[in-house]
Amino acid sequence: xxxxxxxxxxxxxxxxxxxxxxxxxxxxxxxxxxxxxxxxxxxxxxxxxxxxxxxxxxxxxxxxxxxxxxxxxxxxxxxxxxxxxxxxxxxxxxxxxxxxxxxxxxxxxxxxx
Numbered sequence: 001x002x003x004x005x006x007x008x009x010x011x012x013x014x015x016x017x018x019x020x021x022x023x024x025x026x027x028x029x030x031x032x033x034x035x036x037x038x039x040x041x042x043x044x045x046x047x048x049x050x051x052x053x054x055x056x057x058x059x060x061x062x063x064x065x066x067x068x069x070x071x072x073x074x075x076x077x078x079x080x081x082x083x084x085x086x087x088x089x090x091x092x093x094x095x096x097x098x099x100x101x102x103x104x105x106x107x108x109x110x111x112x113x
Contacts, residue, residue: 001102007031010050011105020086023057045080054078056085064094 002009009031015021030050033039041051047060061082069081069092081094 001032007033019084022083022085022087026056027052044078055083058083059098059100061094063096067093067096069094 001011009029010027012024012028015024027050030052032048032050033042034048035042035046039051041054042048044054045051045058045061047058049055049058049060058079059082062080064081067088068090079092081092082096082098083093084095084098087093087095
């Protein structure tokens with residue numbers, strides 16, 4: 001993540017997990033934006049994120065009890081939940097809990113003696 005002068009531009013690679021990557025390939029090299037910056041995606045989603053034509057992953061979204069929700073009766077402009085698109089193949093499934101771990105590009109795991 002770059003500094004404030006560079007709007008906290010994100011650089012991600014090396015995704016690993018039990019689901020398909022909905023984050024790195026789409027949000028890499030995006031600047032962080034918030035609703036007060038005038039970014040429509042941040043306004044729709046009610047929070048800050050590395051938006052790129054909105055998102056395929058948004059871990060700062062709204063939690064909807066029960067997971068599934070629809071635009072009807074919720075946010076009519078678009079999805080605003082905690083989304084990892086490839087998890088349920090849907091923008092309208094809000095995850096209950098997420099963890100995002102970022103480490104320096106220079107990170108090297110410690111080897112046991």
